[in-house]
Amino acid sequence: MGQQAENILEFRNIYKAYPGVQALNNVSFSLRPGEVHALVGENGAGKSTLIKTCSGAIYPDAGTITIAGEDFAWLTPKLSRQKGIAVIYQEFDLVNELSAAENIFLGKAIRKGWIIDRKAMNERSRELFRQLDIRIDPDVLVRDLTVGFQQMVEIAKALSEETKILIMDEPSAPLTNQEIEAMFGVVRRLKESGVAIVYISHRLDEIFQISDRVSVMRDGELLATMDTAGTDREQIVKLMVGRELKETFPEKAAKTGDEDVLLELDHVTGNGLKDISLSIKRGEILGLGGLIGAGRTELAQLLFGVEPIKEGRIVYKGQEIHPKSPEKSIRMGIALVPEDRKQQGVLLHMSIRDNISMPMLKALSKISVIQGRQENDLVERFKSSLRIKTPNIHQIANNLSGGNQQKVVLAKWLANDPEIIIFDEPTRGIDVGAKQEIYGLMDELVKAGKTLIMISSEMEELIGMSDRIVVLCEGRITGELRREEFDQEAILKLASMN
Amino acid sequence: MSVSDYFKKYAIFLVLIVMIIVFAVLSPLFFTPSNGMMIARQVSFMGIASVGMMFVMLTGGIDLSIGSALSFINVVGAYFMVKMEMPILPACLLCLAISSGFGFVQGVIITKLRVPPLIATLAFMTMLSGLAFIISGGMPIYGFDKAFNVLGQGYVGPVPIPVLVMVAVLAVGAFILNKTYFGRYFYAIGGNEEAAMLSGINVDWTKQLVYTISGFCAGLAGIIMLSRLNSGQPTTGSGFEFEVITACVLGGVSVAGGSGKMFGVVVGVLMMGVLSNGLLIVNVKEYAQQVVMGIVLTVAVSFDCMSKYRMERKNKEIKAQEGGAL
Structure with a gap:
């Protein structure tokens, strides 16, 4: 033959x-x-x-x-x-x-x-x-x-x-x-x-x-x-x-460990989570590890006000807060880049401009009327600073690639200048080149003093990007690892601890 | 945009033009300024209510209660002015407040009790219709102050006042959609409610707003109708909601929410008016008229949906290629 x-x-x-x-x-x-x-x-x-x-x-x-x-x-x-x-x-x-x-x-x-x-x-x-x-x-x-x-x-x-x-x-x-x-x-x-x-x-x-x-x-x-x-x-x-490119992660500046605590959860229960206590320091990237269904997304939902907490307290900047809706959380300076980009992140049927300005729209309006020029300026600024590839800002989001859509979601939040940004699987379904850009952006955000919470199922990403990793399993925290303790096996073990 | 895309996008507008040409050829009475004004006046109630309906539909909802709301306001307005002898202005304002209030309550039921819009507004449709009959005792109420007639029967120059009101409402509607932040929220919610909520939009508040506006528009149409007919009758608005929905759909407002332009709605409303007026002029009998209207609706909307489907499919195919090109 x-x-x-x-x-x-x-x-x-x-x-x-x-x-x-x-x-x-x-x-x-x-x-x-x-x-x-x-x-x-x-x-x-x-x-x-x-x-x-x-x-x-x-x-x-x-x-x-x-x-x-x-x-x-x-x-x-x-x-x-x-x-x-x-x-x-x-x-x-x-x-x-x-x-x-x-x-x-x-x-x-x-x-x-x-x-x-x-x-x-x-x-x-x-x-x-x-x-x-x-x-x-x-x-x-x-x-x-x-x-x-x-x-x-x-x-x-x-x-x-x-x-x-x-x-x-x-x-x-x-x-x-x-x-x-x-x-x-x-x-x-x-x-x-x-x-x-x-x-x-x-x-x-x-x-x-x-x-x-x-x-x-x-x-x-x-x-x-x-x-x-x-x-x-x-x-x-x-x-x-077509070019030399490793999956590299930005260099980490050493943390002294005595940065002030920005957000603290005190025995929080609700939305499938049980007795969650953790604190997040200003300017760090806190990684949330665990298997799918471990409660990481659920935790993000609580912080962002999508679901209510049943018990416990959330303290933000020294004050107890009660996130009741995304609208209120956004006003407090919390942002969420959700897991399901197409369903939850971008409004596919609307333009890049509409997407980016959406959380800011009310603030951009005078007596309910949108100030068109200010809106365009803002959107143009973030379009170029995030290098969103598009002929113009009136392009419908549905016509963009996954990486560019994710950048639109990011731009939407950055325009709003939040303190804490929660990333839920930030690079899922995004190709290698765009991934690097997203990592770079996250790094820039931290350097600009923002605090990030990152949920990731990709072990390399979790280890590469986080300053600290908290692992969840079945709605509970099963462990916390400092940078020097990061280890794939240790994380997996904590993630499947019953 | 290429010529053919342009053609597809404005297909429904072309259908309207063709319709006008056909009627103009068939009858010399059709294409005259006075008949034009007549059509405009006929559709003014529909035009006013279609703005509210469009807002509701943009958010992915529907409002079946507007026909009954129109009847109800018709009767209640007559009751206030004739039976209770209230002065015109307070009576009208009270009517608007009541119809907006009913709209708001429906919005609350839909958002807080999570009742699907179709059911919630169907319930109000039934209820308001019943109330209209109870208040009127099934009989027309008439005997208004002459001054009240101006609203529905008066003219400014050659233009009937209801037409002016319609134009004003359409203009305000277009302004809300294009220039205000909440207008943009309507599109966002209808396209993807979850993503809209996660972008910080207060979805419940926005939905309550659109049902309130829809109630307001229905009430306004009801008052003008009352003035035009000079009598309050509980059956005035029967079937009205479907005419308005038809006009919106003809105008390209998506039943699924998230898309539609005010210009399209204007075209849809005019089409309804041209069709019923034109058929009357060329002497088509009433029942045959209904058949023709049904056919035109089917053909026009199929044409529109097909061209949109083709365009989307073409976009998708191209996109599958360009996909992730960074």
């Missing part, structure tokens, strides 16, 4: 242009049976377009796609499915109100005549779950499953039909560390059974853990395909960004 029959999927010289962009530029890509092939690149590098070409959602302008020796100029969604290609997207295609089994057989229910054969579907689902070595009751509603298990259902759904090629788009993004381990287990079993897997991720650690080969894309071109074992992190990052 020749080289070509060895590949189950092969893209040769694929081109795809959109108005103004060459989305795929002479891309050649191959996939062998039973391999995990990682696909990396910054946002906009062309990964999504490549996947869409596989799934038949878009037609390439030129080039050949070969699946198991058969040549195609393009695929349709139906053809792609028939040839055994399945895609698991970041947003799951599951119906929350249906059971796991019903979801797996959605649209292709096993029937006896007119009647749905629930028993057979449950049996078959159980069989699938057994193959993947995961424990899910086929009768349980998807709504009641954790994100990790929902993803397993999604995988089982893909496998319920003959699947030879599984494409996973950022599968680890919503998962906790334990869930990621479980997912890796499933991926390895699939691999053993001969399924070829395309694995897309922003997290380079994972790529080294799970993949056999890695392809790097940038600006619509596939630059290189390498054996994972024969490359390293730096080489990949260099290819991705």
Whole structure:
């Protein structure tokens, strides 16, 4: 057998242009049976377009796609499915109100005549779950499953039909560390059974853990395909960004430890949190570590006035405060950069200007009338100081990249000149280059005397950026680490302490 | 913006122009200044109420109570002036206060008791309609001071006073939307309530405000209607809320909230007026008129929704590429 029959999927010289962009530029890509092939690149590098070409959602302008020796100029969604290609997207295609089994057989229910054969579907689902070595009751509603298990259902759904090629788009993004381990287990079993897997991720650690080969894309071109074992992190990052760039964190100025306390929580209970006591000093970055669901976001919500506290006291600048609404917290100088940027951070349908000036709007108004020039000046100032890339401030936020959207959220708060800024997963889903900029901005803020609270599930980020780390588990504080005590293992241990 | 994008964006405006041309060709009576004024006067009540409705819809809500509120104010106003012999000005101001008050109460129920707007305003629609019948005893109330007639029947030069009031209300509405901070809040809340709240917007207060304004506009329309008809009747406003919603939707106000322009609403209101007036002039029978209006509404809105959908899809495709390009 020749080289070509060895590949189950092969893209040769694929081109795809959109108005103004060459989305795929002479891309050649191959996939062998039973391999995990990682696909990396910054946002906009062309990964999504490549996947869409596989799934038949878009037609390439030129080039050949070969699946198991058969040549195609393009695929349709139906053809792609028939040839055994399945895609698991970041947003799951599951119906929350249906059971796991019903979801797996959605649209292709096993029937006896007119009647749905629930028993057979449950049996078959159980069989699938057994193959993947995961424990899910086929009768349980998807709504009641954790994100990790929902993803397993999604995988089982893909496998319920003959699947030879599984494409996973950022599968680890919503998962906790334990869930990621479980997912890796499933991926390895699939691999053993001969399924070829395309694995897309922003997290380079994972790529080294799970993949056999890695392809790097940038600006619509596939630059290189390498054996994972024969490359390293730096080489990949260099290819991705086209310049030497390490995930570096700004130098830390030593803290004397006797800065004055800006905010203090005294036995605070509420919103799922139990007996939280901690103090935050002026000018520090306090990292909040823990697993997803440990109560870190809930703590941010309490401080920002989204949810009320039940017991305990919050003392801010020496005075007890009762955050009742974000509006009031903002006025006191507290800001929150929320976890879910698109749902909670930016108003996607509104312009950059509207987004940035929103918290300030009342203050920018005289007898309710917005002072247009002052507003524009303010927005322009923050647009340039944060280097938000946009033709003009009237651009709709939805048209910006993730990194630029996050900058808009930051600008919105900086314009308001807060004392404390809470960052909830500040760099989630943001590419390497933009990450560095966000870190740089956080550093500038601290230098300007601001106090930051940072929630992060990325260990490197947490350790790299924080002056002090408080770890939560199941709504309680399980430990506090000073800079010299920072250690990945120690944090993980505290995070899973019951 | 390319020519075709421009065309799509103002599609509904073009439909209005086409409609006017068609009626003008069909009947020489249609395209005359006096008929124009007539149309303007006919739609003035709808135009006034549509400003409040639009605000409510921008925040993602809906106000079904305005038709009944119009009837109620119609009857109550008549009761104050005829039965209680209150002077005109205090009676009118009291009416406006009452209708705004009802709007505010609905806002409070929606924000504090978390009742969906559709249900809360449906309840008020039923209640206010019942109250209008109780107060009037089901009979028209008439016998007003001559001075009161001016409001609904008078002219300034060639322009009927209700039209002037409508223009003023539309202008104030446009000003609120474009120039005031709370006007911008309407869009923010309708587009994404959670993000709006997290940006420091007092969502409850803003929603209470829009329902209060909607009540105010309905009350104002009710008073002018009373003056025009010269009698207070409990059925005056039946079906009015749907006409107003139709005008807003025709004008491109999204039912889901967050988008819509005052100019669009003006076009939507005019379209409703042109259609009913034009059909009457070309002698289409009343029931057939309803059928035609239904068809035009469907076609016009489908056209609009389709072109928006296409534009969005195109944007999305392009965006998928440009995506994260930093």
